[in-house]
Amino acid sequence: MKNLSHFLKVTIVFTLCVILMGAYTRLSDAGLGCPDWPGCYGMIKVPSQDHELALALDSFPEHKVEQEKAWLEMIHRYIAGTLGLLVLMILFICLKNRETPKKLPTFIALLILFQAALGMWTVTMKLMPVVVMSHLIGGFTLISLLLLLYLRTKPLRIPGGDHSARKLAPLATAALSVLMLQIILGGWTSSNYAALACTSLPICEGDWYNKLRFIQAFTPFQGTHDSYEFGVLDYASRMTIHVTHRFGALVTAAVLLWLAYKLHTQSQSSQLKRSAQLLFLLVCLQVGLGISNVVLHLPLGIAVSHNAGAVFLLMNLVFINYCLWRKA
Structure with a gap:
């Protein structure tokens, strides 16, 4: 349980980073910095070389590569991808250990997969408000459930007579x-x-x-x-x-x-x-x-x-x- 507790701390911090980076990206009007998903103009990084920019223009002629906005979006995706791996690792630890909860980490893992889908739809549906809002709420829900799972690993009690x-x-x-x-x-x-x-x-x-x-x-x-x-x-x-x-x-x-x-x-x-x-x-x-x-x-x-x-x-x-x- 102690190792799980430390792992959850790291994951909660990563979740906070994802939420804040998402907010920074959205408020910087960089939500469509990359017109495709999960890559950026068909690449795993933002195109910067002349031949990469030419390929991007050829593949997405209706878009202009704005490298600053594209990097904001890709950094957000990199952090979110790392968070997904952390959540799956938490699920693995919980399923392997008899003393740890099972249902809550399973639900958290399913939520992170749904969050990934919402991230994709945010781009493919061109920032449709109901999708963007759902993606935001998913992040808040995720950090709340991770905190709840963390609290379940700690012996927190208030006085029994504190009626x-x-x-x-x-x-x-x-x-x-x-x-x-x-x-x-x-x-x-x-x-x-x-x-x-x-x-x-x-x-x-x-x-x-x-x-x-x-x-x-x-x-x-x-x-x-x-x-x-x-x-x-x-x-x-x-x-x-x-x-x-x-x-x-x-x-x-x-x-x-x-x-x-x-x-x-x-x-x-x-x-x-x-x-x-x-x-x-x-x-x-x-x-x-x-x-x-x-x-x-x-x-x-x-x-x-x-x-x-x-x-x-x-x-x-x-x-x-x-x-x-x-x-x-």
């Missing part, structure tokens, strides 16, 4: 559910290029409430297009997505802060108190990053950090739920 904290388990689950919905909404905002649909605070500029178009904004399939890069929705639909994400952020922050307060004041566990303090700090940081994205017009570093903040919030809530629901 006040255990009564907060339903609230913790509700907080986790609200956060997951907000992450999905954030993925929809990003995949539809709606992050800058509103550039004023606290809500949106102008007569925004009379322009809301919820049906058009949240229709999963948006017709057939040659490419979905830079979005295909009109302004009103993108603005609706953005405003909904902002209101969702307010609700999510309120629920998470309430959970942090209740845990800190009612729990006897030092682990849970530290998690509550971390939850409070992460929520404040995430709200600050969200505001900064609007005020500073989505700078790349802050936008990627906003994705990282969502990952750490999710992992913290998975840990809290695990402690509260696990029997003493």
Whole structure:
């Protein structure tokens, strides 16, 4: 179990790298840096030599090789491929060891295979928003399940008499559910290029409430297009997505802060108190990053950090739920 625990730590770090590299690639508009999959212009690396560029132009005449964007996409694929091998190794270790879980690592392995398929469809379907969002959510789900598997290898317990904290388990689950919905909404905002649909605070500029178009904004399939890069929705639909994400952020922050307060004041566990303090700090940081994205017009570093903040919030809530629901 000790070796599995160390292996899982490495895999979780790799998963975080894949998620952040994916966010960086998407926010750099490099999602179609390579028009094919799994290679790049039919090669295992980005074409750079004259004869490689000529071959790429001949094979994909409708595309211009942008090496910087192509390398971002290929580095993301290299890291993701390594992650896939790590996950399969975890499955092998778990199946070989009698004391380790079997169902959870099997499901994680199936999920990583589905993630690979989503990565392919992201390219072949030209950044269709529902596929891009599903790929993003798959990454968040993967890191959550890997963390859960890691926690199952550790002897974590909160005091058996900490009844006040255990009564907060339903609230913790509700907080986790609200956060997951907000992450999905954030993925929809990003995949539809709606992050800058509103550039004023606290809500949106102008007569925004009379322009809301919820049906058009949240229709999963948006017709057939040659490419979905830079979005295909009109302004009103993108603005609706953005405003909904902002209101969702307010609700999510309120629920998470309430959970942090209740845990800190009612729990006897030092682990849970530290998690509550971390939850409070992460929520404040995430709200600050969200505001900064609007005020500073989505700078790349802050936008990627906003994705990282969502990952750490999710992992913290998975840990809290695990402690509260696990029997003493």
